Amino acid sequence: MKRIYLDYNSTTPLTANARERLVSTLESFGNPSSVHAEGRVAKAIIQKARREIAALVVADPANIVFTSGATEAIMTLLTPHYFIGRSPLFMSHLYFSATEHPCVTSRGRFPVQMSTVVPVDRNGVVQPDCLREILRKHDRSKGLPLVAIQYANHETGIIQPITALSKIVKEAAGLFIVDVVQAVAREKLDMTKKCGDFFLLSAHKIGGPKGIGAFIATGETIRPEPLLTGGGQEKGLRAGTEAVSLIASFGAAAASCVIQCLHEGERLVNLQKKLEEGLKEILPSILIYGSGTMRLPNTTFFSAPGIKAESMQIAFDLAGIAVSAGAACSSGKIDSSPVLQAMGIANSNGAIRVSTGQNTRLSDIKQFLKVFETIIARTKQSHLKYS
Ligand code: PLP
Numbered sequence: 001m002k003r004i005y006l007d008y009n010s011t012t013p014l015t016a017n018a019r020e021r022l023v024s025t026l027e028s029f030g031n032p033s034s035v036h037a038e039g040r041v042a043k044a045i046i047q048k049a050r051r052e053i054a055a056l057v058v059a060d061p062a063n064i065v066f067t068s069g070a071t072e073a074i075m076t077l078l079t080p081h082y083f084i085g086r087s088p089l090f091m092s093h094l095y096f097s098a099t100e101h102p103c104v105t106s107r108g109r110f111p112v113q114m115s116t117v118v119p120v121d122r123n124g125v126v127q128p129d130c131l132r133e134i135l136r137k138h139d140r141s142k143g144l145p146l147v148a149i150q151y152a153n154h155e156t157g158i159i160q161p162i163t164a165l166s167k168i169v170k171e172a173a174g175l176f177i178v179d180v181v182q183a184v185a186r187e188k189l190d191m192t193k194k195c196g197d198f199f200l201l202s203a204h205k206i207g208g209p210k211g212i213g214a215f216i217a218t219g220e221t222i223r224p225e226p227l228l229t230g231g232g233q234e235k236g237l238r239a240g241t242e243a244v245s246l247i248a249s250f251g252a253a254a255a256s257c258v259i260q261c262l263h264e265g266e267r268l269v270n271l272q273k274k275l276e277e278g279l280k281e282i283l284p285s286i287l288i289y290g291s292g293t294m295r296l297p298n299t300t301f302f303s304a305p306g307i308k309a310e311s312m313q314i315a316f317d318l319a320g321i322a323v324s325a326g327a328a329c330s331s332g333k334i335d336s337s338p339v340l341q342a343m344g345i346a347n348s349n350g351a352i353r354v355s356t357g358q359n360t361r362l363s364d365i366k367q368f369l370k371v372f373e374t375i376i377a378r379t380k381q382s383h384l385k386y387s
Helices: 015-026 039-058 070-077 128-138 162-171 244-282 309-316 338-342 362-386
Strands: 064-066 079-082 087-099 115-118 144-150 177-181 198-202 215-219 222-224 299-301 354-355
Touching: 015 244, 039 064, 039 198, 039 244, 070 177, 070 198, 070 215, 079 177, 087 128, 115 128, 128 144, 128 162, 144 162, 177 362, 198 299, 198 309, 244 299, 244 362, 309 354
Parallel strands: 087 115, 087 144, 144 177, 177 198
Antiparallel strands: 064 215, 079 087, 079 222, 198 215, 299 354
8 A cells, every 4th residue: 555644744754865865975085174185075965955945045145053952952042152153142041932842842952941941822823022022021131032933933933923923032132043844945035034043943844964064154253152062063063073965965855945936825825725615625624733833834723622632643543544633743742742732722633734745746635635524424333332
């Protein structure tokens, strides 16, 4: 049976380009810090990837810092200790939205008492006035505010008003970190326009390999105190010999996305429309979260009243379809969604996330709906039997 993969927000299959680059660069074994020819070859491979990634998000290649993933990138950035040039810059308090990924809600190197959760409304959106009011109370005599808000949510796909929020952070003289992990390749991004100070990326969400990611600064002067110190790689911001092949493959995946972004948006929107119309037709009482809000075109997060998401996920899996019930990183331990809780939605049965991508076809959505219809019919029948 051909499997249907509808869990792209969890991770994506390696693209052909990324696989080819991953394998071919394994032969270039030089250390990128070495000045001899072998070292220079490895360094050139990394620089090429830097340019490819920068082109995808419209950023300066020189401001990309490679890490082992977005989690390490945010761990580096969530520190009270920054530098502006050579002078220390103290970030006295961390503010993050209630629906951030766990790598942000775990607060990095900030103690709990130095952090505040910024609430979202019932639509999962951070209201600019709410952020303004919270930052108005920030005591600047102790240091500056550090604010982390994601561009798009990993469970619901809900998009935050980043440009408006960034203006508020700037008014409060804060630094703004934007997690664009789920948005890259699904939205056309231009970091020069999004007005953040730092952006997070993860290769495995865009068709690249696992174990590699980056943060990108929009300027050169402000730098976090590094998390890993040692050999001075990545301009001293992330020590350790670079993972040349993983970086190269990340670059190749980004290059494919540049082309893909031109065509994919509309295609994914159409698939989302077909999927959500189909779900409503089969079960009119279905709850699709964030459906009235700006959302990623590839994500649909829903609950079917009276049916446990966990049971649905198993039924889909047995029918050959991979979907997620709950957050990607906590799959395997299915909990009620912290994102829905933050939105004030009580839901003890959990929710199913369908996230599409490059290989998803209309036939996959049709097959998904067919299986969903069977699950609903079976549930109705068993309710009749026991009522
Ligand atoms: N941020 C978001 C929004 C994510 O969805 C994820 C992974 O699921 C991460 C950060 C962490 O990325 P990584 O797996 O590269 O550490």
